[in-house]
Amino acid sequence: MLKIASWNINSVRLRLPIVERFLAENDIDILCLQEIKCQEQQFPARRFAEIGYPHIAVHGQKGYHGVATVSRVLINDFSRHDWQDNGEARHVGVEIPGIGQGMILENVYVPAGGDIPDREQNVKFGQKLDFLERMTRWADKVDRPTMIVGDFNIAPLECDVWNHKQLLKVVSHTPVEVEHLGQAQEAGRWVDVTRADIPQGLLYSWWSYRARDWDAADKGRRLDHIWATPDISNAAHGSRILRAARGWEKPSDHAPVFASFDL
DNA sequence: ATGGTAGGTCTCCTA
Numbered sequence: 134m135l136k137i138a139s140w141n142i143n144s145v146r147l148r149l150p151i152v153e154r155f156l157a158e159n160d161i162d163i164l165c166l167q168e169i170k171c172q173e174q175q176f177p178a179r180r181f182a183e184i185g186y187p188h189i190a191v192h193g194q195k196g197y198h199g200v201a202t203v204s205r206v207l208i209n210d211f212s213r214h215d216w217q218d219n220g221e222a223r224h225v226g227v228e229i230p231g232i233g234q235g236m237i238l239e240n241v242y243v244p245a246g247g248d249i250p251d252r253e254q255n256v257k258f259g260q261k262l263d264f265l266e267r268m269t270r271w272a273d274k275v276d277r278p279t280m281i282v283g284d285f286n287i288a289p290l291e292c293d294v295w296n297h298k299q300l301l302k303v304v305s306h307t308p309v310e311v312e313h314l315g316q317a318q319e320a321g322r323w324v325d326v327t328r329a330d331i332p333q334g335l336l337y338s339w340w341s342y343r344a345r346d347w348d349a350a351d352k353g354r355r356l357d358h359i360w361a362t363p364d365i366s367n368a369a370h371g372s373r374i375l376r377a378a379r380g381w382e383k384p385s386d387h388a389p390v391f392a393s394f395d396l
Numbered sequence: 397a398t399g400g401t402a403g404g405t406c407t408c409c410t411a
Contacts, residue, residue, distance in 0.1 A: 143411085144403055168411080170404065196404050197411090245411055257410095286411095342401040342411090386402080386411085 135206070135232060135394045138164045139240070139282040139357055140378075141339075141387035145169040145201065149177055151381050153184055155389055159375070162205050163229075164389075165240035167284045169199040176201060192225040200225050200240045200283070207231060208238070216267040217244060217260050233278045233365055233396045241268075241283035250307045258304065261286070265313040272321035280361045281323055284387065287314045290328070292335050293355035305354055323360035326392045330372040338374045339387045348380060357390045368395045 138161045142148050145166055156164060164186070169176065173193040181189060181203045188204040192213050199222045202208065212226035223242040228235055244261045252259030287310045291297040300306040318325070327336070337353025344350045359372060372392035379388045 147403070168403095197409075247410095343399075345400085 135229075135396050136160060136162045136391060137238070137280060137282065137359065137394065138389050138391035139167070139284070139359060140164065140389035141167040141242070141284040141357060141385060143168050143170070143385040143387070146171055146175065146177060148383065148385060149180060151378065151384065153180075154381070155375070155378060156184065156186070159389075159391065161391065163208070163238065164203050165238070165282050166201045166203070167199075167240070167242040169193060169201050170196060171199060190225050190227045192222045194220075194222040198222050198242060200242050202227050202238065202240050204229075211237060212239075214268075214271065216264040216271070218263070218267070219260070223264075233394075236278045236280065236365065236396070237275075239279060239281040239283075241281060241285065243284065243286040245286050246304045246310070248304060250302060250304050250309070261304075262309065262313055265310075265317055269313075269317040269320045272317050272323075275321050275362075278362050278364050279321065279323070280359070280365060281321065282359045282390075284356055285314060285358050286356050287311060288354040288356055289314055289325075290355075292333070293337070295335070295337070295352045295354070300354075305356060318360065321360070322362055324363055324366035324369075326359045326361050326366050326369045327355075327372040327374070327390060329366065330370065330392070336374060337376075337388075338390055340379055342386050357387055359390055359392045361394075365394060365396065369393065370395070 246261035247257030340347035
């Protein structure tokens, strides 16, 4: 069995204590982190090795963004795509050679896209859509067993947001973004593993820091996802979002999402 | 309608 997790950590160096807590309490084999906010040489690789995660692939940059995959089982650095074509570190792919006939695990941090959902008025929104279009063209050629996880910065379903109608013009839930993400999903033939497990009911992975009381207000969105090609998703079970981690000391604004695979 | 918080960095950008 393989237990995979994804977590937008909002500075891995600041939040090492809660990362260690999450790994220790949840028996995670591979953790995909987004928003590590450091360069590769600043990544706390020694500490991860000490706690049993010696296999690491980092795509970092100074100050912003950045992704890393840390693992108990052997992984091979496989790819780094720049689907925004602007040098930002938002993807790292690894091969898991021993499992699932050489499965690929893609760790993706889709751009947030700014505040105005219009590419004429907001360059960042256009870059977000461009990122998804390039990802779709790449996905169309994927011909291996693949898992793709990360902070996709889009809540695709009505039950992935606290108020569907109120968020239709809010970046992360606009129809054009949902459509773009759906095309990428279709091109890669990926199954939403979390929603396959939990098809009904409101489900969130992110709550803004700006809310006075995130837990009571509960104005969340499901921005973090675990998808897999059918050959792998058939072996998935127990996908959950660890809401409690949003309430830990010095939390990230995202909660981790995970799933188990009998591979 | 508005502003609210957080992190990294070097003065404000990104989320």
